[in-house]
Each structure stands twice: as C-alpha cells, then as structure tokens.
Amino acid sequence: MPKMTPSEALVETLAAEGVDTVFGIVGSAYMDALDLFPTAGIRFVSVAHEQAAAHAADGMARVTGRPAVCIAQNGPGAANFVSAITAAFWAHSPVVAVTPETGSLGIGTGGFQELDQMPWFAACTKYQVRVNRPQRMAELARRCFYLAKTLCGPTQLNIPRDYFYGDIDCEIYPTGEVKRGPGSAEDLRRAAELLAGAKRPVILAGGGVSWSRAEAATAALAEYLSAPVANTYLHNDSFDWTHPLAVGPIGYCGSKAAMHTLAQADVVLALGTRLGPFGTLAQYDIDYWPDKAKVIQVDVDPAVLGLAKRVELAIAGDAGEFAVRVLELVKKLKPGQEPIEERLAEVKRRRREWQEELDAWAAAPSSLMHPRALLKELAACLPAEAIVTTDVGNTCSMCNAYFGGRGPRSFLAALSWGNCGIAYGVAMGAQLAAPGRPVVALQGDGAWGISGLAEVMTAVREEIPVIAVVFNNNQWGAEKKNQIDYYDNRFVGTNLANPDFAQIARDMGAAGYRIDAPDQVGDAVAQALATGGPAVIDAVIDGAAEVLAEPFRRDALQMPVRHLEKYRATAHRP
16 A cells, blocks of 8 residues: 555545545645645635534535535634535535544644534435544545445534644545445335325425436326426425426425325325425415325435334335336336326416416516516526526525426535525536526525625636625515514514625626616616626515515424513513
C-alpha cells in the first residue's frame, strides 16, 4: 500500500468516489486537506453560511443521485450544518458531511470551538463515525459514501483535527453500487392480484420513483390498468403532469383533481413513498384519504412500511423494478387489457375543473399582483428543462399546484423538514450538477432574508447562474394567515419592511429586476435567462388575507382561549 498523509487519504477517497465539488467555508481545522483539493480536481465552493453549503450538497445529490460533500470548521461551523442535513435526511439525499472537530487530546476539555459534535447529527444522519485513528481515514470515509448510497441519506464523517497529519499506509478504491430487487415473489403475486382485481386503482408516485428513474415503468403500469397517477406531497417531478392519467399532487395546496380521484380508490399503489403524515392531511375541506381502500406500499426502506398508514401489503423493493415486474404479472392475470375510456374521461374532466378553478383564483381582483397570477405566469414562461427549487411559506406552498411535468429530479422542495431558507442553497448545488439547465429558486421574502440574500454573493463570486424569484409581500404569510384565522388579526412578528431586493442584487454584482404585475413576469424571466449569470427577480405581490392560502397547520392549531384579559386590565403595570 502506498504511503500518504491522512489528508491525502481523505482527498484521494473523495476523488475515487467521483467527487468534483465540495461546499463549505474555509477553516483551519481541515486546511491541510483543503490545500490538496485543486490538485485532485476538486472545486471548493465557498459559501456565505454553512447552512447553504449543506443545502447545496443536498441539491447536487438530488439532481445527480450520487453522494455530494460539504465540509465545515469544527464547532460553530459544523453546528450550522444541522438544519440543512436534516432537510437532506427527509429528502433521502446521499450527502456526506465532513465535520472536523477539536484535536483528539482536547476532546472533552472545553477548549476553543469544542463540543461533542456527534449528538448533533445522531437523529438526522443514516450513519455517523468519528475517525479514531489516522490510519483509518480512507476506510471510514469510504464507509460514509457506501452507506449514504445504501441507506439513501446523509452520513457524517467526524475527524479530530490533529488526525489530518502524519504518515500512514493506505489503499484507495471506490465503493460499489447497491442493487435492489422488486420484492419477494409472493409479494409481487399478491400485489398483481390486488391491482388486477381493482375497479378503481390509483397510483401514488413518490420520491422513490424519481430516485430509481421509474417514470416510464410507472406510466406503463398506469396505462395498462387505466389507473390515475397522483404525485405525493412536494414530489411534483415523480410523474409527468402532461400524461393523460396524471392528476397532480396531493397534500397542502395540491390538486383537487388528485384528491377527489384518490378519495374514490379501492386499491392504492403507494410507489416509492413513506406516506408521510403531513403529506396526506385533509386539504380544501376534502378528507381524501380512502380509509377503506387496500393499500400496497413499496419502498426501499423497510422501516417506513406501514408506519404512517395501515397497509394491506408492505413490500421492501425498488420502485422501478417492482413496477416492471408487477406489470408482467398483471398482464398474465388480465391479458389484452384495453384502456378504460370512462376512467380516462373522468381524469380529463377533473383536471379541467381544477384548472378552471386555478385560473379563476389567479384572475381574482387584487390590489397588488395576486400570488397565483404570478405563479401561473412563471409556470408558463419557464423553460421546460428548468429545475425549480422551492422554499417554505404561503406562496411557496401554492407552488405545489403549478410546477410539474419537467422530468425527474426537477422539482426540489423543502419536504417535511420545512426549514425556511432552503431554496437558494439547493438551487446552487442543482445548477452545478446540471450546468446546461436553468435553475430557478422560489422563496418568500422572509426565507430570502434567512439565506438567499447573502448567498447571492456566493453565486456572483462562484459564477453560478441561479435565478431567484422573491415573493415580496412584506410578511411571513403562512403565519399571518394563522393570526388572521385564529387570533383575530393580532399581528405579532409577521409584518416585514423590505428593501428593494433587486437593487441589492445589483449592488452585489448580480442582475436585479423588480416587477409588480403579471404581464411583467415573462420579460423579467427572459432577461434573467439572457444574462447568463445570477439574477434576482423581486416580485411585489399582494399579501391581503383573501389571497393567502388556507391555514398551513390546521392539524396543529386550536382556537385560543384567554382567561387573563380582566386581570390584565386591572393589574398594576410597572
């Protein structure tokens, strides 16, 4: 085995795994390894805040399907990863978080920037390890990559900062790929019988469909069964909305066509999804989950099967391989199945009715630009190949009904972690993963202040041509809606006073455009695309109560009860 330093062992392992980009902020703890990045062909993307580095790695992993890497200074730097790594956890993204820590002789003494970093990531990683000997650097780094791929989620490589130095004998080689099957023969037989015998089957296409590149296999199964296909919550890219059997996404601000269709199902094939509880909540006063339907759940992670919903059949398997194999069995049970015109007509009708309702909402009178009018124009003018990332918030939630049909791994959302400030960082990683495609980050003004605003400097410096659209209504819209509906319009902490974000973008070196009418959207997007560099579109929209979506957490809020009003009216106040 060749002799090398542990820093060389780490960097050579990254290179062996095909890593060509690492996101982070420079720090003394790992500077010896950082010095080797250029000669190894690894680009270091320096961000404004470590949270954005982990989000960018998440975005890159979601688009490529391969592990992506972020690295930070020990202590506070590594702590700034935690929220973003949790987002990657719920997105099943194979992110490898490299977290140098205080020197091995100082662990536990309370030195500068020292606190045990392992507990921080215990609940939001699939695997974590502390390098306990410099000689094990490559071995344990390799293990992190292998398990990130195998377990479909982030891993943590924690390294005492003095373990980057010295001489070791080390072997460098890449990890293998993990192949998953379609499920057991018995489970496949039972699933085929249920699907073949169903009168109103519905397919729920989850994130696993995108990860396994199973769109074509899912479409073929749906077509043979004449089964409508709904996207699971915020997985708008799991099935093409232009397909005749597509009914759109379920979940918050999703498609009524999908919800009404699912409500009438007698068999539900939940394909590549954990059936997360928030993504199946009643919406628009439609309690659409079909409790009497027989549910077939397929997912690569056995731990999520039957966890959130009762299922008839739980199958641990790859979504694509399952769809291919079960279709073969269904064809044997129901040979020569013709399209069921009645079901196709029903899907077409429900889609038309839902589109008419969306159009009516967008055309509603509004003192400023209606958010739905903005989203309608954006969805129409963005190039078909564009990747869209979305944040958390009122208008971002409305995006769930507008952006689909762009192909797999093209709609990257915050998912169930729901952390504000995710969209721009994810967009930077997605842009570097797919440099030939436009990438557009959609964020509310509150979330923009958390991370996007500062990271424009990163995009300018690193020449990452992300286009940001900021939904500027001078408020935290989702929470303001709660204060309207539950707290009698008592606004505490929800009103903002924003500057001109377009001008700030120009001051940072990006292009900046400020719009306040739907007919300006197309021109602004065209100009932003034409610049070939980072751009910010400051979209001034209406924040009035009547344009806000329904309460974001109807499941978590109750009408308030107050007992202290009389006391406070008479009590002594200093």
